[in-house]
Amino acid sequence: MGDSVLIPENLAINNGISETIAAVAVVVPIYNEVESLPHLIEAIATALTADKLNYEIICVDDGSTDGSAQLLKQLAQTRSNIRAVLLRRNYGQTAAMAAGFNYARGRVIVTLDGDLQNDPADIPRLLAKLDEGYDLVSGWRKDRKDAALTRLLPSKMANWLIGRVTGVNLHDYGCSLKAYRSELVADMNLYGELHRFLPALAFIEGARIAELPVRHHARKYGRSKYGLGRTFRVLMDLLTIWFMKRFLTRPMHVFGLLGLSSMLLGILLGGYLTFIKLALGVSIGHRPLLILAVVLLLTGIQLFSFGLLAELLMRTYHESQGRPIYRVREILEPIVNNS
Numbered sequence: 001m002g003d004s005v006l007i008p009e010n011l012a013i014n015n016g017i018s019e020t021i022a023a024v025a026v027v028v029p030i031y032n033e034v035e036s037l038p039h040l041i042e043a044i045a046t047a048l049t050a051d052k053l054n055y056e057i058i059c060v061d062d063g064s065t066d067g068s069a070q071l072l073k074q075l076a077q078t079r080s081n082i083r084a085v086l087l088r089r090n091y092g093q094t095a096a097m098a099a100g101f102n103y104a105r106g107r108v109i110v111t112l113d114g115d116l117q118n119d120p121a122d123i124p125r126l127l128a129k130l131d132e133g134y135d136l137v138s139g140w141r142k143d144r145k146d147a148a149l150t151r152l153l154p155s156k157m158a159n160w161l162i163g164r165v166t167g168v169n170l171h172d173y174g175c176s177l178k179a180y181r182s183e184l185v186a187d188m189n190l191y192g193e194l195h196r197f198l199p200a201l202a203f204i205e206g207a208r209i210a211e212l213p214v215r216h217h218a219r220k221y222g223r224s225k226y227g228l229g230r231t232f233r234v235l236m237d238l239l240t241i242w243f244m245k246r247f248l249t250r251p252m253h254v255f256g257l258l259g260l261s262s263m264l265l266g267i268l269l270g271g272y273l274t275f276i277k278l279a280l281g282v283s284i285g286h287r288p289l290l291i292l293a294v295v296l297l298l299t300g301i302q303l304f305s306f307g308l309l310a311e312l313l314m315r316t317y318h319e320s321q322g323r324p325i326y327r328v329r330e331i332l333e334p335i336v337n338n339s
Contacts, residue, residue: 024048024055024127025106025182026120029096032066033114035221041075041082043120051124057082059114060100063090094195101185109180117145118177119215126179126212135184135207138170138199139177139214146216158234165242166200170211173199177214193233197241204245251314255307263300269293 026044030037041057048055059082061069072084085099097111108127112118122139129137146152155174163169173196180202187205194201199209247254270293276282284290 022054022056022106023108024053024123025058025104025109026055026123027058027060027097027100027104027109027111028114029060029062029093029100029111029176030064030068030072030114031062031090031093031096032064032068033221034064034066034068034071036114036116037068037071037075040114040116040120041079043116044123045081047120047123051127053124053127055081056104056106058085058100058104059083060085060087060096060103062087062093062096092193094190094193097195098190101190104182104185107182109182109185111176111178111180113176115219115221117217117219118175119217122177122212122214123179125214126177129210129212130179130181132210133208134210135181136199136202136209137179138172138209138211139175140170140172140211141175141216142171142213144172144216145218162197162200162238162241165238166197166203166245168200168203168209170199170209172211173197175214192240193237194241196234197237200241200245204248249314251310252307255303255310259300259303259305259307261300262296262303266293266296266298266300269296 026048028040028044033040037059041059044055044057059072059075061072061084069084069086072082072086076082076084083103085103087096087099100111101109108130110123110126112120112123118139126137126139144152144155146155155172159171159173162173178198180198184202184205184207188198188201190198190201202209243251243254269289273284273287273290273293277284
């Protein structure tokens with residue numbers, strides 16, 4: 001069992017965060033959600049205050065152009081439990097979530113979208129599930145209120161593919177409503193558009209993951225920022241996650257194997273061509289096999305070199321940041337009886 005995420009009842013909440021560390025930090029990426037933002041803040045506050053939780057809300061404005069940033073400034077000045085992080089331009093949801101993680105001070109971090117489709121009333125349920133000993137609890141929009149052809153079908157296909165590739169089988173990778181232990185988030189570095197693969201990244205770090213059905217509402221304000229155009233980026237990020245899961249600390253195993261196989265095949269073809277040229281006197285200058293043998297040899301050398309470079313990069317990556325290649329969940333000490 002992990003540390004409890006609940007604050008004792010006798011701790012003063014004072015409708016805001018504590019002076020140092022909040023129990024729960026709610027991270028909300030915002031991009032052109034000025035209409036839904038006030039309702040969202042009230043819903044989050046209502047849900048967490050009703051459960052007597054000490055909390056803070058981190059709203060990260062990702063370069064909004066509809067007045068969301070100005071509204072956040074006003075809210076941050078009038079409510080002690082809101083912190084507004086305003087990015088200089090639109091960097092994307094992954095960058096916004098990374099900024100929220102960096103500025104959050106909670107022992108548990110909850111993320112959700114700013115469009116009111118996620119229901120803040122589900123947050124206490126996720127926290128209770130997390131308190132059963134999990135490191136990450138992911139929401140599952142079981143009764144999703146989105147277009148069937150453009151959103152639901154691509155999402156189901158993506159969830160199936162991601163589960164097969166990463167080995168982390170969840171019904172709904174795209175649900176932003178998730179709860180994390182802060183130490184887990186501290187171990188994950190986000191780049192590109194990896195926010196949708198956070199459960200897979202957490203699994204690489206050795207996290208215990210659970211999934212919980214949550215409510216999903218139809219969009220009331222604005223329009224969706226997601227579309228089929230993200231498919232290519234999802235596939236590229238999925239390949240990145242697959243490589244990280246399989247070969248993060250041993251890239252030479254994949255590049256070296258491919259390189260040696262290519263060189264071996266090139267050598268065999270070269271040996272065959274040499275034999276028929278010297279022993280049988282057959283001309284080989286016009287044969288495509290000669291070109292193939294040379295290409296395979298050069299490709300093999302390049303792949304092997306890539307493997308060596310990748311090994312050096314991985315060692316630099318871990319050693320320069322002091323990142324170990326393992327994660328310790330707990331240390332059990334022997335009980336010493338002094339009597």
